[in-house]
Amino acid sequence: MATDKELADFLKSVEKRAWKRAVYAVRDEDAALDIVQDAMIRLSEKYVDRPAAELPLLFQRIVSNATMDWFRRQKVRNQVVRNFSEFESAAGDGDFDILETLESLGSSLESESAAESVSRAQILQIIDDEVARLPARQREAFLLRYWEELDVAETAASMGCSEGSVKTHCSRAVHALAKALKAKGIAP
Amino acid sequence: MSTLENNYRSPDHEALEARFARGIVARLSEHADHIAPDVAERLRFAREKAVEAARRVRAAGQAQGVGVTGEGALVAGFSRSRWWLRIASALPLAALVAGLLLIQDWQNRSQVSVAAEVDAALLGDDLPINAYRDPGFVEYLKAPPADE
Numbered sequence: 001m002a003t004d005k006e007l008a009d010f011l012k013s014v015e016k017r018a019w020k021r022a023v024y025a026v027r028d029e030d031a032a033l034d035i036v037q038d039a040m041i042r043l044s045e046k047y048v049d050r051p052a053a054e055l056p057l058l059f060q061r062i063v064s065n066a067t068m069d070w071f072r073r074q075k076v077r078n079q080v081v082r083n084f085s086e087f088e089s090a091a092g093d094g095d096f097d098i099l100e101t102l103e104s105l106g107s108s109l110e111s112e113s114a115a116e117s118v119s120r121a122q123i124l125q126i127i128d129d130e131v132a133r134l135p136a137r138q139r140e141a142f143l144l145r146y147w148e149e150l151d152v153a154e155t156a157a158s159m160g161c162s163e164g165s166v167k168t169h170c171s172r173a174v175h176a177l178a179k180a181l182k183a184k185g186i187a188p
Numbered sequence: 189m190s191t192l193e194n195n196y197r198s199p200d201h202e203a204l205e206a207r208f209a210r211g212i213v214a215r216l217s218e219h220a221d222h223i224a225p226d227v228a229e230r231l232r233f234a235r236e237k238a239v240e241a242a243r244r245v246r247a248a249g250q251a252q253g254v255g256v257t258g259e260g261a262l263v264a265g266f267s268r269s270r271w272w273l274r275i276a277s278a279l280p281l282a283a284l285v286a287g288l289l290l291i292q293d294w295q296n297r298s299q300v301s302v303a304a305e306v307d308a309a310l311l312g313d314d315l316p317i318n319a320y321r322d323p324g325f326v327e328y329l330k331a332p333p334a335d336e
Contacts, residue, residue, distance in 0.1 A: 002242075004239050004242065004243060007238070007239055007242055008239045011235040011238060011239070015235055016220045016221065016223055016228075016231065017216075017217070017220055019220075019223070019227065019231060020216070020220045029227065033227065033231070033234070036231065036234060037230075037234035037238075040234050040235060040237070040238035041234075041237065041238050041241050043238065044238040044239065044242035044245065045241050045242070048245045048246060049249075123215065124215055124218060124219040125219070127212060127215045127216065127219070128216065128219050131212070131216060143213075143216075145209075146206075146212070147213040147216060147217070170205070170209070171202075171205060173209075174205040174209050174212075178208060
């Protein structure tokens with residue numbers, strides 16, 4: 001059973017990321033705060049007897065469910081369908097070399113050389129915007145897998161899909177981000 | 189097949205994707221750290237409410253445990269009196285059943301007694317009992333007494 005301190009520390013460590021995830025999904029900061037608060041309360045009330053190690057996966061799932069609940073409450077089913085459906089963009093890549101782009105973008109991100117031409121804050125905002133533009137399922141998979149550092153199986157469990165789907169969503173999200181960032185000139 | 193799809197199956201490509209993704213999320217984390225103070229404050233408030241809720245749930249669980257334990261102690265300490273209470277509550281029903289059985293027995297005895305008296309009267313009478321098998325005598329008995 002997680003202690004109060006363990007619970008508080010855990011929530012503190014994930015609250016900002018959870019809020020950002022919710023903002024990406026609902027595009028409303030206040031609603032995102034409500035979702036995170038709702039998720040925190042649900043976690044505390046229903047899973048207080050679980051060990052601290054189980055909290056991350058439980059919380060991610062609760063946030064996802066709370067987000068879906070918000071959409072249901074808002075009765076914007078069309079928006080849900082649009083946001084949570086796949087927008088495939090594999091076609092029309094032409095000569096776009098993803099390997100070369102990823103390699104160069106990865107280097108730029110790690111070495112921060114892009115900050116020489118664009119201010120750091122602007123880069124952060126552009127990345128934030130591009131992540132927000134990802135199709136919901138891709139963004140969810142990408143954020144859970146890499147930001148929340150869940151493994152593929154945990155991400156699949158949290159999203160309620162197969163591990164293969166998680167890999168596909170993540171790969172497509174990375175490709176989409178790489179292409180978008182390159183188009184914005186965030187590259188050496 | 190496009191370059192993208194060719195690369196999609198490359199093992200190195202996955203490592204490259206992961207490296208790129210880690211770079212992206214590092215920037216996202218950096219950006220998320222600079223959230224507005226009012227948002228941070230509301231998140232802190234939400235967190236405190238959640239911890240308080242957890243504390244409440246734990247306390248309620250413990251109180252329930254204490255309640256159960258207390259009831260157990262009550263049963264253990266006053267088990268004899270509780271059994272007496274149960275016996276006492278069953279007494280009226282037992283008395284009712286016993287009364288009904290007594291009434292039935294009394295009625296049986298009464299019927300047997302009446303039958304015995306009739307039999308004794310018949311056997312002790314001067315008139316032989318076979319006389320009652322005579323239809324003429326039976327008709328005589330049924331007939332209204334003649335006016336003297």
